Amino acid sequence: MKDIINAILSGGATSQDFTALRLPESCRAVVLHKNEADMFEGMATVDKDPRKSLHVDEVPVPELGPGEALVAVMASSVNYNTVWSSIFEPLSTFTFLERYGRTTELAKRHNLPYHIIGSDLAGVVLRTGPGVNSWKPGDEVVAHCLSVELESSDGHNDTMLDPEQRIWGFETNFGGLAEIALVKSNQLMPKPDHLSWEEAAAPGLVNSTAYRQLVSRNGAGMKQGDNVLIWGASGGLGSYATQFALAGGANPICVVSSERKADICRSMGAEAIIDRTAEGYRFWKDEHEQDPREWKRFGKRIRELTGGEDVDIVFEHPGRETFGASVYVTRKGGTIVTCASTSGYRHEYDNRYLWMSLKRIIGTHFANYREAWEANRLIAKGKIHPTLSKVYSLEETGQAARDVQRNAHQGKVGVLCLAPEEGLGVRDHAKRAQHIDAINRFRDARS
Incomplete structure (x- = not known):
């Protein structure tokens, strides 16, 4: 492993140099143990602690198959699916691995008594399997997390519709929180x-x-001038939605939970901001009944910020806690686009405000390769910027996941895997200098 790290840090190793490196038989990885899948049984979600379930183990380097690549991971990050995996909700990810392992002989590799999680990486290609022509050892890459087979016709218009679509590192093994x-x-x-x-x-x-x-046209199809309500606008997902709205000529209405998070949104260029904590919005009277009066108060506040207009698009991801309000405040003919459900999967809303006002609910889930490529291209061009606020070591992944679970973070939190320290891997320093304030925005916002 030391030779691999040295080759990457040298900045001058060739593809032939990487090909000549001997691969280790094992590496360190963040894993869940199958025999602990019921460790939190009977506990409330908030009490389930990722620090107890996530382990850093030495595991075998997986076998390389056709159309695949082994990547030396310099860094990864924590997503909310890391939290879900770690607390075995909504079900144990070993269920996914067992199901995948039954599909083909090659897929049996994924059905193991441990699960290497993580759905992000940045690193260097070490080896490619048969049939790989576009990538070679030594290429510096990032990875998106869509895993597809594409043997069915269903996925050839939109690969997200492939019946064998899975999220890498969540519904498959050998994810990015590893060396x-x-x-x-x-x-x-x-x-x-x-x-x-x-x-x-x-x-x-x-x-x-x-x-x-x-x-994307597969989602809300945002256009210039749209009013876009963004829940959690300074968080891991919302911070990118806020940037896309601003870059696309839309008007983001950013919903946050503290003045510090409001300041981050202002630093991105947003002007319309609602601090839901300071303004005391409570959309549920109790765990069974919502409060339409709060929907109306929320809608009135939005119109104060938009010059009397309702929102064209709601960027939904909290789910149960906010969905009733989201449907209510959307303009006639508008769109609620939803992914995830971090506050609960059972959404409730008053359907009169949907059907009688011709509103649409669109479900989205990650992205296809083309969409991921376009999103990454905008990062590479300096149009959209990373929202990294804090970096942990591989051994601290449990704490990183706990922080994300408790919403005690801004933007995204990163994890160093093979990189010995932060700040390595920059190749274009002139371009970086042009965007350094935006790159560091979420780091500078920490307190």
Whole structure:
């Protein structure tokens, strides 16, 4: 492993040099143990602690198959699916691995008594399997997390519709929170050359998800002038939605939970901001009944910020806690586009405000390769910037996941895997200098 790190840090190793390196038989990885899948049974979600379930183990380097690549992971990051995996909600990810392992002989590799998690990476290709022509050892890459087989016709218009679509590192094994990861070659994209390893690893999942949800024709199809309500606008997902709205000529209405988070949104260029904590919005009277009066108060506040207009698009991801309000405040003919459900999966809303006002609910889930490529291209061009706020070591991944679970973070949190320190991997220093304030925006916002 030391030779691999040295070759990467040298900055001058060739593809032939990487090909000549001997691969280790094992590497360190963040794993869940199958025999602990019921460790939190009977506990409330908030009490389930990722620090107890996430382990850093020495595991075998996986076998390389056709159309795949082994990548030396310099850095990764924590997403909310890391939290879900770690607390075995909504079900144990070993269920996914068992199901996948039954599909083909090659897929049996994924059904193991441990699960290497993580759906982001930035690193260097070490080996490619048969049939890989676009990538070679030594290529500096990031990976998106869509894993598809594409043997069915269903996925050939939109690969997200492939019946065998899975999220790498969540519904498959050998994810990015490891020193060496296994990916399909069509997950790879060029690493933005003005970013460090940890900065480049941070956008992947959330940036691509926000792109499809908000910009793509498969999502809301945002246009110039649209009023876009963004829940959690300074968070891992919302921080990219806010940037896409601003870059696309829309008007983001940013919902946050503290003045510090409001300041981050202002620093991105947003002007319409609602601090839901300071303004005391409570959309549920109790756990069973919502409060329409709060929907109306919320809608009135939005119109105060938009010059009397309702929102064209709601960027939804909290789910149960906010969905009733989201449907209510959307304008006639508008769109609620939803992914995830971090506050609960059972959404409730008053259907009169949907059907009688011709509103639409669109479900989105990550992104296809083209959408992920376009989202990464905007990062590489300096149009959208990483929202990295804090970086942990591989051994501290449990704490990183706990922070994300408790919403005690800004933007995204990164994890160093093989990179010995932060700030490495920058190739274009001139481009970086042009965007350094935006790159550091979320770091500077920490307190």
